[in-house]
Amino acid sequence: MKDLFASNQTFAAFVKNPTLNRVKKQAALKDVLKSVGVSSDSQQFFGVLAENGRLGLLKEVIKSFEEIVSTNRGDLTVQVVSAEELNSSAKKQITDALSKGNKKVSITYEVQPQILGGLIVQIGDKRLDMSIASRVKKLTQTIKESI
Numbered sequence: 001m002k003d004l005f006a007s008n009q010t011f012a013a014f015v016k017n018p019t020l021n022r023v024k025k026q027a028a029l030k031d032v033l034k035s036v037g038v039s040s041d042s043q044q045f046f047g048v049l050a051e052n053g054r055l056g057l058l059k060e061v062i063k064s065f066e067e068i069v070s071t072n073r074g075d076l077t078v079q080v081v082s083a084e085e086l087n088s089s090a091k092k093q094i095t096d097a098l099s100k101g102n103k104k105v106s107i108t109y110e111v112q113p114q115i116l117g118g119l120i121v122q123i124g125d126k127r128l129d130m131s132i133a134s135r136v137k138k139l140t141q142t143i144k145e146s147i
Contacts, residue, residue: 001033001038001042001046001058001062002062002066004032004036005058005059005062011032014028015029015055015056015058016055016056018053018056022050022051022053023051025050025055026047026050026051029046029047029050029055030043030046030047033046046058049061067124070104071124073103073104074101074103074104075103075104075105075106076098076104076105076106076123077106077123077124078098078105078106078107078108078121078122078123079107079108079110079121079122080094080107080108080109080110080119080120080121080122081109081110081111081112081115081119081120081121081122081131082109082110082111082112082115082118082119082120083111083112083113083114083115083116083117083118083131083132084111084113085109085111086109091107091109094107095107098123114133115131115132115133115134116131116132116133116136117131117132118130118131118132118133118134118135119131120134
């Protein structure tokens with residue numbers, strides 16, 4: 001379904017169009033999904049989305065579903081932010097540390113010079129901020145509160 005939505009602009013426009021009759025949209029969607037071999041359970045689910053006028057949220061629904069499936073499999077999606085590009089040794093240490101107990105680890109690295117140094121690691125909805133910028137901010141707040 002994700003591939004169909006991404007590769008077929010006509011289908012994507014059809015799904016996002018709020019002016020189409022919901023009943024007709026639901027019937028057309030069912031025919032399209034059946035023709036591409038989507039399971040009956042998935043057809044029913046997407047039919048409910050169409051019936052409730054929520055097909056415009058299809059991209060977000062698919063993303064959320066993929067995150068749930070990935071979590072249930074024990075996969076881990078991580079975003080690592082650093083002030084400058086990490087060398088391969090540092091990346092390997094991060095990968096090794098995160099791989100313990102997880103079936104699959106997907107790590108994306110991002111450079112944001114404004115954090116000054118350290119790392120910000122985001123795992124799912126949890127965020128570990130070990131950046132120099134956040135430490136300076138906390139120190140500044142502590143000094144202001146004590147004066």
